Amino acid sequence: MYKVAVIPGDGTGPEVVAEGLKVLKSLGRKIGFEYETETYDFGGERTMRTGEVLPDSAVEELRQFDAIYLGAIGHPDVKPGILEKGILLRLRFELDQYINLRPVKLYPGVDTPLKDKGPEDIDFVVVRENTEGLYTGSGGFLKKGNPDEVAIQTSINTRKGVERCLRYAFEYCRKRDREKSLTLCGKTNVLTFAFDLWERAFHEIGAMDYPDIHREYAHVDATCMWMVKNPEWFDVIVTDNMFGDIITDLGAMIQGGMGIAAGGNINPDPGGVSMFEPIGGSAPKYTGKGVINPMAAISAVQMMLEYLGETRASAILEKAIVEVVRIRLKSMSAGKMGYSTSEVGDLVVEALERV
Ligand code: IPM
Ligand code: MN
Numbered sequence: 623m624y625k626v627a628v629i630p631g632d633g634t635g636p637e638v639v640a641e642g643l644k645v646l647k648s649l650g651r652k653i654g655f656e657y658e659t660e661t662y663d664f665g666g667e668r669t670m671r672t673g674e675v676l677p678d679s680a681v682e683e684l685r686q687f688d689a690i691y692l693g694a695i696g697h698p699d700v701k702p703g704i705l706e707k708g709i710l711l712r713l714r715f716e717l718d719q720y721i722n723l724r725p726v727k728l729y730p731g732v733d734t735p736l737k738d739k740g741p742e743d744i745d746f747v748v749v750r751e752n753t754e755g756l757y758t759g760s761g762g763f764l765k766k767g768n769p770d771e772v773a774i775q776t777s778i779n780t781r782k783g784v785e786r787c788l789r790y791a792f793e794y795c796r797k798r799d800r801e802k803s804l805t806l807c808g809k810t811n812v813l814t815f816a817f818d819l820w821e822r823a824f825h826e827i828g829a830m831d832y833p834d835i836h837r838e839y840a841h842v843d844a845t846c847m848w849m850v851k852n853p854e855w856f857d858v859i860v861t862d863n864m865f866g867d868i869i870t871d872l873g874a875m876i877q878g879g880m881g882i883a884a885g886g887n888i889n890p891d892p893g894g895v896s897m898f899e900p901i902g903g904s905a906p907k908y909t910g911k912g913v914i915n916p917m918a919a920i921s922a923v924q925m926m927l928e929y930l931g932e933t934r935a936s937a938i939l940e941k942a943i944v945e946v947v948r949i950r951l952k953s954m955s956a957g958k959m960g961y962s963t964s965e966v967g968d969l970v971v972e973a974l975e976r977v
Contacts, residue, residue, distance in 0.1 A: 624657035624930055627687040632665040632705070633904025634914040634963075635693020641916035641967030642691065642923040645939065648971045649927070653935045660687075664709050666697020675708030681716045689926050690717075690897035693919065694904035707759070714752050717895050719887035720783065721790050722750035722866060723925070724901065726853075726873035726883075731948035734876050739853060744876055746856035747798065749791040750866025752887055754783045755816075757863045779816045779862070784823050790890055791860035792832040800857050804828070805838040807845045807861035807869065820862065845869055849876060874901060881915030881954035882947070884922040886929060896929055898922040905956065913957040916966050917947060942973035 628643065630636035643659065650657060662680065669675050684690060695710045696702075713719070728734050728744035736744070756777045764772035788806075795804045806824045808817035821839065828837045840848060842865045848855055849872055861869065874883035880902030887897040900918030908914045920943060928936035946969045952960035959966060 624655070624689065625687045626657055626659045626926075627684055627690045628659050628661045629664050629690060629692045629709075630661065631693040631695045631709075631904065632667070632697045633694055633906045633909045635665070635695070635904055637910075637912065637914055637963050638900055638916040638919035639691065639693040641963060641970075642919040644964075644967045645920050645942075645970050645974070646923050646927075648974055649935050649939060652974060653932065653938070655932055655935060659691075665695060666700045666705055669697075669700055669705060669708075675704060676712055681713070684713065684717065685895055687895055689930060690895060691922065691926060692897055692899040694900070694902070696904040696906075698906045711757060713897060714887050715758075717887075717889055717897070718753060718891070719889045719894070719896060720751065720753045720786060721888040721890060722752040722863075722870075722885055723794075723888055724748045724750060724866075724870040724873060724883070724885040725925075726870070726877050728877045729882070729944050729947050732878035732882065732954060734878060736850060736853065736876055739876075743854040745800075746853065746873075747794065747858050748866060748870050748873060749787065749794060749858060749860045750870060751783065751787040751860075751862050752866075753863075754778045754780060755863030777813070777816050777862070777864070779819050781819065781823065784820055785827065788820075788824055788827050788860060789831075790888075791858055792828065792835055795835050795858040796832065798858065801836070802834060803836040803838060803857040804832075805840055805845070805856060805859045807840055807842050807859050807865055809842050809865075810839070811841060816862070824860075842869065846872055849873065870901065878947075878954040879915075880905075880918065881956065881959075882917045882921065884918045884925055886922070886925045888929065896926075898926040898929070908956050911957075912962040912964065913959075914963050915951075915954055915956060915959055916963050917943065917951075917954065917970075920967070920970055938974065938977055939970075941977040942970050945973045945977065946970050 761775040810817040
C-alpha cells in the first residue's frame with residue numbers, strides 16, 4: 623500500500639492533478655496495486671488566507687509518505703519568490719531531493735519546433751542537481767536601496783553534493799543502457815572554481831567507477847546550441863541547479879512544450895521521499911478554463927510509478943500516453959488539443975484498457 627501526498631497547488635495545478643489521479647486510479651484497478659492519498663492545500667490561496675506559507679509540521683508529515691505528487695506553485699497575487707522558495711524549494715531542500723530528473727523525449731506524432739528532427743533524435747535525460755548552486759539563498763544586500771547598493775548571490779558547490787549528483791547520473795546512464803554517454807554541462811571557461819570542482823569530480827569518478835560510460839563535456843551555451851542543432855548527440859546530461867533549470871525549459875520546448883514535460887525531484891537514498899510534477903508552472907491565465915494539457919501531469923504519475931517500483935504500470939501508462947498523443951491530440955498546447963483537460967484524462971483511461 624503506497625502512501626501518496628498530493629499537493630494540487632496553484633492555478634491550473636488542481637485541474638491537471640485531478641487527471642493524473644484519475645489515471646492512477648484506473649491503473650491501480652487494472653494492475654492491482656494499492657495506494658492511499660492525502661491532499662494538502664499548500665499554495666497561494668492558503669498563504670493569503672492564513673499568512674503561513676508552509677507549516678513546519680508539514681515537512682515532518684510529508685516525510686512519512688512514499689511519494690509526493692505536486693501540481694504547480696505560483697500565484698499572481700503573491701510576490702514572486704515567496705511561494706516558490708517557501709514551498710517548492712523548501713520541500714526540495716528539506717527532503718533532500720538532490721536530483722531533478724527531467725526526461726526530454728519526443729513522442730511520435732508530437733510537433734517539435736526543430737526542423738527535420740523526430741522521435742529518434744530527441745530522447746535524452748537531464749540530471750539536474752537540485753539542492754545547491756545558486757538556489758541555496760546564500761548572499762545578501764549591502765546598502766539596499768542606495769545608489770551604491772551591492773547584491774551578492776553565491777553559487778554553493780560542495781564536493782559531497784556534486785559527487786552524489788554525478789554518481790546518480792553515471793548510474794542512471796548505465797541503467798538506461800543507450801549510448802552510455804554522459805555529458806557534463808558547465809562553464810569551465812568562466813566559472814573556474816565551481817565547474818573546476820564539477821569537472822575534476824566528473825573525470826575522477828568516471829575513470830574510477832564507470833569506465834563503461836563515455837564522458838563528454840559541453841559548456842552551457844554550447845549545450846543550448848547542440849540541443850537545437852543536434853539533440854541526437856545527447857544520452858544523459860548532468861549539470862548544476864541553475865543551468866539545469868534553464869536547459870530543461872529548452873528541453874521541454876523541443877519535446878513538444880510544457881503540456882507534455884514532467885520531472886521528478888528525487889531523493890534516491892533509502893527512506894528518501896521524492897516528488898513528481900509537471901514542470902510547466904501554474905499558468906494563471908488558463909486557470910479554471912479546462913483547456914490546459916494534463917499530459918505532463920499524467921507523465922509525472924508515470925515517473926512516480928516507475929520510481930515506486932511499479933515498472934509494469936509505468937510501462938503500460940507510457941504506452942497509453944504515446945497512443946493518445948499520437949492519434950488523438952491535435953496539439954500539446956493549451957486550448958489547441960481538440961479536447962478539454964478532463965477529456966484528455968478520459969482518453970488516457972480509455973487507452974489503458976487497450977494497451
Ligand atoms: C522549475 C521551476 C522552479 C525552479 C521555480 C518555480 C522555483 O522553474 O521547477 O524548474 O527554478 O526550479
Ligand atoms: Mn524552471
